[in-house]
Amino acid sequence: MIQRWLLHPAAKPVLWLLLAAPAASLVWRGFHDTLGPNPAEALIRGLGDWTLRLLCLTLLITPLRRWTGWHALARWRRNLGVATFLYGTLHWLAYAWLDQGLDWPALVHDVAKRPFILVGTAAWLAMLPLAATSFNAAIRAMGGRRWQDLHKTVYGIALAALLHFFWVKAGKNDFAEVAVYGLVVLGLLAWRWRRWRIGD
Amino acid sequence: LSAGRSSVAGALVMDKPTSYDDLTHYNNFYEFGTDKSDPGRLADSLQTRPWTVTIEGAVQKPRTFGIDDLLKLAPLEERIYRLRCVEGWSMVIPWIGYSLSQLLRQVEPTGNAKYVEFVSQANPAQMPGLRSGVLDWPYREGLRLDEAMHPLTLLAMGLYGEALPKQNGAPVRVVLPWKYGFKSAKSLVKIRLVEQQPVSSWTRAAPQEYGFFSNVNPHVDHPRWSQATERRIGEDGLFARKRPTLMFNGYEAQVGSLYAGMDLKKYY
Numbered sequence: 479m480i481q482r483w484l485l486h487p488a489a490k491p492v493l494w495l496l497l498a499a500p501a502a503s504l505v506w507r508g509f510h511d512t513l514g515p516n517p518a519e520a521l522i523r524g525l526g527d528w529t530l531r532l533l534c535l536t537l538l539i540t541p542l543r544r545w546t547g548w549h550a551l552a553r554w555r556r557n558l559g560v561a562t563f564l565y566g567t568l569h570w571l572a573y574a575w576l577d578q579g580l581d582w583p584a585l586v587h588d589v590a591k592r593p594f595i596l597v598g599t600a601a602w603l604a605m606l607p608l609a610a611t612s613f614n615a616a617i618r619a620m621g622g623r624r625w626q627d628l629h630k631t632v633y634g635i636a637l638a639a640l641l642h643f644f645w646v647k648a649g650k651n652d653f654a655e656v657a658v659y660g661l662v663v664l665g666l667l668a669w670r671w672r673r674w675r676i677g678d
Numbered sequence: 679l680s681a682g683r684s685s686v687a688g689a690l691v692m693d694k695p696t697s698y699d700d701l702t703h704y705n706n707f708y709e710f711g712t713d714k715s716d717p718g719r720l721a722d723s724l725q726t727r728p729w730t731v732t733i734e735g736a737v738q739k740p741r742t743f744g745i746d747d748l749l750k751l752a753p754l755e756e757r758i759y760r761l762r763c764v765e766g767w768s769m770v771i772p773w774i775g776y777s778l779s780q781l782l783r784q785v786e787p788t789g790n791a792k793y794v795e796f797v798s799q800a801n802p803a804q805m806p807g808l809r810s811g812v813l814d815w816p817y818r819e820g821l822r823l824d825e826a827m828h829p830l831t832l833l834a835m836g837l838y839g840e841a842l843p844k845q846n847g848a849p850v851r852v853v854l855p856w857k858y859g860f861k862s863a864k865s866l867v868k869i870r871l872v873e874q875q876p877v878s879s880w881t882r883a884a885p886q887e888y889g890f891f892s893n894v895n896p897h898v899d900h901p902r903w904s905q906a907t908e909r910r911i912g913e914d915g916l917f918a919r920k921r922p923t924l925m926f927n928g929y930e931a932q933v934g935s936l937y938a939g940m941d942l943k944k945y946y
Contacts, residue, residue, distance in 0.1 A: 508916055514715070515704035515911045516767060579919045584904075592902050649902055651812045651883050652712040 484550035497561040500528045518576035525569035532562040537666040556612050563609040566602045594645030601638035636663050679836040681774045684755035686829045688932040691758050696769040698838050700912040705845045709805040717845035723804045726849040735871040738786035745849045752776040762894045762927045764858035768908045774836030779827045791871035794826040796863040813879045819863040820876035856929040858892045889946040894927035898946050
């Protein structure tokens with residue numbers, strides 16, 4: 479039943495509408511000045527939060543397939559990965575534009591000066607090759623094995639994103655939210671590590 | 679609260695005050711939660727009457743003041759101060775109060791009084807944020823005695839012509855316009871005059887990031903971000919360039935002499 483829905487021709491357009499909704503809502507609120515007293519910060523953080531959430535969702539697909547047998551979910555994994563990259567791009571661009579005013583020398587200084595921005599930027603750059611090879615022809619050209627190996631860098635990206643978020647909150651000693659994302663990301667990675675150890 | 683305009687030098691900046699709505703809905707007051715919208719939603723539970731402030735330590739006349747005593751202790755003045763948060767945003771707030779020095783003179787500090795320590799209210803029944811281990815409660819802050827006695831150091835009991843809103847530190851707080859906002863302790867219950875430099879809550883939590891002085895200084899960056907610029911809440915919109923941060927938040931003419939000869943990179 480669920481499988482039938484997942485394979486329905488409308489499933490992908492609906493998925494992308496859902497994926498676009500948070501960004502559309504943030505931009506709409508930005509233009510209508512309802513993002514609160516510090517709209518730039520709200521927009522940058524909102525996009526960052528959604529990047530992390532989508533990253534978790536992407537990593538959830540494979541375990542979910544295993545647990546439920548909904549193998550049609552596999553069609554969604556790359557879509558979620560691309561959406562994560564797009565949100566990460568918007569997050570970085572919002573930072574560069576709204577926080578740094580597209581002042582490139584200041585931006586370079588800022589990225590170098592602030593470890594959490596350096597790590598965040600590195601995580602975003604590491605997503606570039608994954609996004610660039612996210613279409614079928616790239617898989618064929620690379621060969622499935624090499625493609626798989628390349629896309630395993632997503633685990634490192636997830637850890638970098640988590641560290642980025644941890645450092646954002648660390649200065650204010652505020653770890654409640656970080657702990658939630660940390661448990662999710664580490665849980666998903668631990669699940670894979672266990673499977674790899676038992677040779678599954 | 680009725681108040682006359684302050685005649686203290688530098689007490690009335692010409693910047694446009696931040697809207698009441700913004701300055702009551704964008705607050706760092708961790709006793710009510712770490713999100714800036716938390717204090718505006720949750721501070722209602724704070725009981726601000728009856729309220730007393732105890733002044734003790736190296737003083738001739740230790741005393742506990744009721745909030746009504748404090749409101750009558752000296753003529754209330756309106757002062758329009760810039761507020762610069764260490765996080766890189768700023769506001770302009772029309773406070774009501776009088777110089778802290780007027781209160782401290784009442785208790786007659788002794789020759790041993792070198793520093794002043796401020797202690798904020800910490801009542802878990804009224805302050806939901808105290809359940810989190812973000813800081814060692816109660817919140818503590820400190821100043822050198824000469825900083826505390828400076829005429830710009832304000833004991834604030836109101837803003838925008840009314841009693842302090844709870845999320846802004848009711849019923850009584852200090853305001854240090856040339857220091858990052860966290861130095862201005864809210865909802866005070868105790869003021870101690872001491873011989874040793876007190877350790878403030880943020881210094882205890884992260885000494886490499888939050889020093890004892892914490893003067894606004896565009897040339898000394900926070901370890902994780904630049905302090906050269908700031909975003910003025912409500913004024914610098916989504917696409918506005920951030921504005922340059924001023925040395926001592928623009929109060930250098932009034933307070934610069936307090937720090938003459940000090941290495942401000944070392945004493946951040």
